[in-house]
Amino acid sequence: MSDIMTPIPFEDLLDWILEEHKKYGTVFGVHKPFVADQNKKLSLFDEKIETPFGPAAGPNTQLTQNIVAAYYAGSRFFELKTVQELDGEDLPVNKPCIKADDECYNVEWSTELRVQDAFAEYVKAWFILKMISKEFGLGSPDGFMFNMSVGYDLKGIQTKKIDDFIEGLKDASQTAIFKECKETALKYIDKFEKVTKEDIEAITANICNSITLSTLHGCPPEEIEKIATYLLTEKHLNTFIKCNPTLLGYEFARKTMDEMGYDYVAFGDFHFKDDLQYEDAIPMLKRLQSLADDKKLSFGVKITNTFPVDVKQNELPGEEMYMSGRSLYPLSIALAAKLSEEFDGKLRISYSGGADYHNIKQIFEAGIWPITVATTVLKPGGYGRMVQIGELLAKSEYKPFERVDKKAVRELQTDSLTNPYHTKAVKPLPSRKMKKEVPLMDCFVAPCKEGCPIHQDITTYMKLTAEGKYEEALEVITEKNPLPFITGTICAHRCMSKCTRNFYEEPVHIRETKLEAAKGGYEAFMKKLQKPDVTEKGKAAVIGGGPAGLAAAYFLARGGKQTTIFERKDSLGGVIKHVIPKFRIPTEDIEKDIELVKAMGVEVKTNSLVTSVEEVKKMGYDTVILALGASKEGNIRLESGKTVNALAFLEEFKKKEGHVSIGKNVVVIGGGNTAMDTARAAKATDGVEHVYLVYRRTKRYMPAEEEELLLAEKDGVEFKDLLAPVKVENGVLICHKVELGDMDASGRRKPIETEEVVEIPADTVIAAVGEKTDKEFYEANRIVTNKKGCPIVDENLMTNIEQVYVAGDGLNGPATVVEAIRDGMKAAEAVLQKSVKCEQEDERNPEELYAKKGIILDANPATTESERCLVCSGVCENCVDVCPNRANVSIQVPGRKMAQVLHVDRMCNECGNCMSFCPYSSAPYKDKFTLFRTEEDMYHSENQGFVLLDKENKVFKVRLGNEIMNMIGFDRKTLVPKEIVEFIKAVYEDYVYLF
Template sequence: MGDKMTPMPFAQLMDWVMGEHKKKKSVFGVYRPYLAAESHNRELFGRTLETPIGPAAGPHTQLAQNIAAAYYAGSRFFELKTVQILDGDDLPVEKPCIRAEDECYNCEWSTELYVPQAQEEYIKAWFILSFMAKEYGLGRMDGFQFNMSVGYDLEGIKSPKINSFIDCMMEAGETETFQSCRQYLLNHVEEFRHVTKEDIEAISSRICNSVTLSTLHGCPPQEIERIAVYLIEEKGLNTFIKCNPTLLGYEFARNTLDEMGYDYVSFGEFHFLDDLQYEDAVPMLQRLMALAKERGSEFGVKLTNTFPVDVKNGELPSQEMYMSGRSLFPLSMALAARLSKEFNGALRISFSGGGDYHNIQKITDAGIWPVTVATTLLKPGGYQRLLQMAEQTRETSVSFQGVDVTKVSKLAKDSVTDSHYTKALKLLPERKMKKPVPLLDCYTAPCQEACPIHQDITTYLKLSGQGNYEEAMEVIAEKNPLPFITGSICAHNCMNMCTRNHYESPVNIRGAKLLCAEKGFEGYWKTIKKGGLTGKKTAIIGGGPAGLSAAYFLTKSGMPATIFEKSGSLGGVVKNVIPDFRISGHVIDKDIELCLSYGAEVRLNTEITDLSALKNQGFDSIILAAGASEPGVLNLKTGETINALHFLSEYRKKDKNVDIGKKVAVIGGGNTAMDTARAAVRTQGVEGVSLIYRRTKRYMPADEEELLLAMQDGVKFMELLSPAELVHGQLICSVMKLAAADESGRRAVIETTETVSIPADTVIAAVGEGIPKEFYLKNGIELTGRGRVLVNEETLETSVSGVYAIGDGLFGPGTVVEAIRDARMTAEAILGKKAARDFDNLPADPDKLYDKRGILKETLDDQEENTRCLGCKSICENCAEVCPNRANLALMVPGLTKHQILHVDYLCNECGNCRSFCPYDSAPYIDKFTLFANEADLNHSKNQGFTVIDRKTGAFLLKYMGSLYTGKKGEAVDAVPEGLLKIVETVINDYDYLLR
């Protein structure tokens, strides 16, 4: 069906609700219901409201099942998706239309259904919620409210189509949909445990007594007021007017977003000039408040509409898009503060501008409610996030006594610097695994996949959480012989990929590893049993992390290894260069001890220049782990620079007593540059350190935490500067400017004619190191055209038989964990067998994992990080959670160990949201096994999937690998994997409510 949703009949929806709840105690994929309590009930528009929260007019209030899922999780106020005269196929919506990785963008604004269809969906939802309230003990059957949202001009609102919609939502009793839903419940009342005939007959036909007016940007104030007057006077509706952040003015919005790190968000002044002006809004609102009071209804403002911004980097297939979420919160709250002060708290405010777990209690405590949300529900956890929010509102007053001006003003002021709303210093890291999502068994742990050594992270986190540190160390040390070093300074790709990044912050995997090392090392050390070393001998040149790791894997597997280190100590750059404020020599020694625990021989102060000499000494294999020993050089037109590693080595060797003058300039933007700058700050005699980079902080390769630490240490960041020459203690730099971003999001820089001078007694260049090319060439080792070692990608063997290259000396400076990866690859090539086993034998409790889904939880201490781990390897379901329409489902399939994801074609409008959060480089709505409503839809789509031809016989038509197959449930089909056939059979047997 392409991007067209097909609403489900009421009977099918009821079958789904009752069938799923009976089997799993869940409704539309929401596992934990909110149970309302009378003591927390509020009153709004003369009706009961059990919680003051719900979904905003958007993707979560378009279909009946969306509204039902939101209710089950805790919503009680539903702002129905906006209807307007332009609807259905006449409404152009570019797809995909949602992008919510961080702040959210969308390019759709109204219901994609025809208005009569939308009306039917809302009436069906009204009955389903009434039913669930009593049947499942969720609250009162009249404890929730529906709020219409209409637009966009008076002529359209008065049109027969929209006028009929408004009238029918106000009184639905005579509509065919209301009567048929009511009759269905009456016909099936014997199947219900708690809902009675009297309950069904008591369901009110007066669905809506309130409306939110949503006007287009640029709508004249006179038109807005005319519509509001019409809704209040002619329709007698309690009315909210949705206001735009443009009321704040261009300068305020631009400066606020720039200050918060959203300087890349592009928008012009024209909306601010065309939209309603603040000085016009205030008297208009005063008049409407008076009119509503005179008519005995309530009036207020809805803050705010989404914020229109330009599409600059192909974020969505449109020219303009609408921003929402955490970036909108400070603007919405600033407008709330301004209006509440203007009206001394008397103006009622409905809020929808970035509400979520972090702020819901403060918003409602300030007297601002109802609060509707969308962006937070579009992230992993989905509708389930509402439960936590609903529970938090129990801590605030249930009666409306006006808006607290002081509390709102504080919220607005604090939000500009609150980390929950400010943009991170760096661009978001790539969170996609570079492989397609499989049709079957797609659940995986992104953290483990991202780790170069595929550390069994979820296993040792679980053991750590249980206090079993010695066992956790056994798991860690199986693949990682440097737990203290990686627990202290690892680049932690695992944490970048952690699903909790989409909640609040990643599980502190690195910190948990260090905790396990600190608490479990001694006990684990005693269990190590050194065996005899026999077989071929291996020489390892270099005693840094790569060489030590190679020695560990070889000797642990029983093969002798000898490390040749030209200096007087082991540990390489980590021991001799990285500053002690990053990692102490004491913990490095523990890792060295572990690497040598199985009997590797060490020869210090021994430089190897001739590999043939080693072979003559009886070494069968040679591993080159010499590091990137060629110093990087930055050539200035005038003046000299110091190499960063040379400086750091001297800094550590001389205990900070390095003569580099009072003013120091560091060139570079990587982690080494941050180490250098922070060390320079601590060097005796230094009074100021500047860090020079040709782009901005956002495009620096350094980890964000390293940037923050450097800033905390007082390093002065000098952005958009390119060093040219050092003259008489002044570093002359060319001023650069950012150009447009490329496809990767990285912006090029353009040199200007402007220059600046920076005081500098010493310039230190942290511009990367090179591999020892001369050494390689002298020993007959081939290099590539790019000057790298030519190696077998699977074994890392060089062009010289029996000689391998690993670590920084292979491709240039890398990470410690990458050095461990290289070491194990080479060790296994030499051993001819695996050097480490997988620990994947700790069973997960699905119920406990589901209990964590949708629950935001701030970082605890490292000992409790396991409580935040979502166990993605056992339960992922991101694509199911973030789909507003429930078009991606997790099925329990007999005979398969993991739940399986099924995409339901007829429920999908191709919004694209699941693409953002699938850990694979895929879009589930395109790439997962798909259920089609009929044969025509299957033929129309490129998705692999099936349609059921005959429910009674179980006959189906299935598309796989470009071919069509027919079959019957329970029977094999040649060339089709058994797992896919099991999914088909399971849908027919256990999920027949999905079939059309």
């Protein structure tokens, strides 16, 4: 494996494009083409563009195939990747170099190819776009334009290498690559249906008449002006100068980032002081604008150039990286607004910096164009996202540039500060990674299902619910989940944390859909539910009637085991029933789940306190499942003063319906979901005026779910973060101020106490710092525990005592409801020695799933959650979508339901973007089955994969694990496993253009 890309010869590119399109109707994996209205064009520098946007100078314009994919999807303005004197292997680019899973960071800068090779890529792309525009009916051959990008100083730009590049793109007619492309295209004329010899002969060699100048941070203003003057006067090019957000000043940038929730993005004031200053930039831009007018050329600025930030927790190698995406948008649009006002809208602005589906139409209609994008197409959907953008912009009115609407741009800037699509949520985007490596084959999974502790068949019940088949949906849900109302209301929804839609707009609302199915299907479902026959020997006792106990009893009884629940309180439901406030979940919904469990024939004995496992066994129960919960109060160390336990308070609050005496000022210590419930309940308690929530980190690092934090805020809870409680005395909680240090092993910044004291009025202090398992009970019953007092169990949750199991919070301390259900299910399966659930098949048409990719769906009552669901288990291909170079390819293998992913080594530069979006703890560019160009490439890699040595005789070398094997033909006389042979055969027979 190598990070050195090998450009594809022009002839091979034509083979690939024409063959793939003919067989599969795709081009470099892009499924849906954008077809332009050829009567609707914008004039830019005496050229025409059918859509005013395209890929920015970056990973999506580095290779021919990148540009072709972007064009097929709707781009018509191409800012070619920057070239500079330092190039190829001499360019120090750390790898991986892109991390785009949230706001985007990169450590790349200019093309990784040699300048002459980059030039060849752009000429090849120019030729191909001219031909496929007509051949595939995508638009006019004259409906797009290329814009070259150069850097970084005048001396480098004046070198022969860069000068040849500039002059070659101005007129490529005498270059070898242009002649080769024309000759090859003419040779291929019979393979085209619509392109004629005359079309090819008419392809102009004048590829670029415009240029974008990129300079390094710290470049002096006089140097920038010299370069721009040179480009205007000596090279006679329409010129854009990239402007950095550092023009806004450090204070403005820092304040904006902090207020929008990007306070964790770290940067100092160095570049703001070292870069071009605003007071120097304005007169310079005015002089250059005047010069361009004299030369009858166009001049403008490109917003924005790179925004340098500090590396934290090793996001990417090195000490500094560049930020882009939605976090850059508020700064980019602020600079656009400031310059528009400074120049009364007469300064032309080319725009990049967080442009995407959510804002691009408004940017364009404000008079700012062309617009280039990068981050959005580095996310799932990839180039396919451009189709929707193209269709969106096509609805706008196209009119010649006159001036930027400065008022509209300022309104965009103001909106950016509060628009939820651009601001940062309280909590960071959760990781979608599973704790397992990606398999070589059949890797598509539904991350939501994998993230769910009980592996709910989510896509199946989502579809049934959308169709109004609530009873059938509830049948699917209850195969693995006997508490649909409880989990449909208060589940921690790890499924939604793993949802691929997080990278589009927001996750699919899975939990709400479960509740919808439960409400809609419950009555009919219960009517036909029949008590199972007792088919198993012996009887099972479940001690505890909370979620874990209910689940264990349900699955045991459904599996044919006579089962009894012993509950110490007067009713079942555990903490959910007796502690969690009604504003979180209605009591009647909890009762419905309890009735569902009872319908399985489960016997219930309430007011039954069990202290001895042996006594239960003497009652005739051969199996005992302990679902005791975590009932022991957690400790909080204070120098003096007392605290109230959160669960005790919540239980009293619920029992007395808020009529509890706790004073006017209440402090809740903690940052989890229980702390949020406690604070909200305290706020609803008689006589309480202020509720303060104290935590030693910031809200961003609280373990509570974001929605719980926001609900607490909405209810008026006052957050007091960065405080460490010390003592309670005289109605006051005394705290030490805390500062956040470096990241710890959990990924959170370590709290460091200071000596600064903060006092908070406190009539009552409630500690919500977690509960503990009942160590004393376990020890009294001779159950072995660990140092934390938790019972030691085997993989089936059985203790050291035969047929005595532990499930739920009593196992390792407080956890989630769905984890309790998982434990109850697991214990029941161990007792019954069989699976108590079945897997549902969710068959979907792949084309239906491909049609969803890359499509942002705004909030719309007419759109069901099932329509938003991408059904990743049917088609994932995130690694295919997000690869700028198209180095991951989807392969259809005859006889296999699922498409396979093949990594093409020669097209990969190890940018690492596929690693960000693969749901496995893997990097597809290292871990997927790989096609090598040569045997030497294979030996330079550790990837599992193959190389074709002799096409005619079908001779291959295959590496699996650490073993390299020879394979001749596709019969079974080989050590290569059958499924791998079939994979290679499919590539050889149906994707020959990959070789």
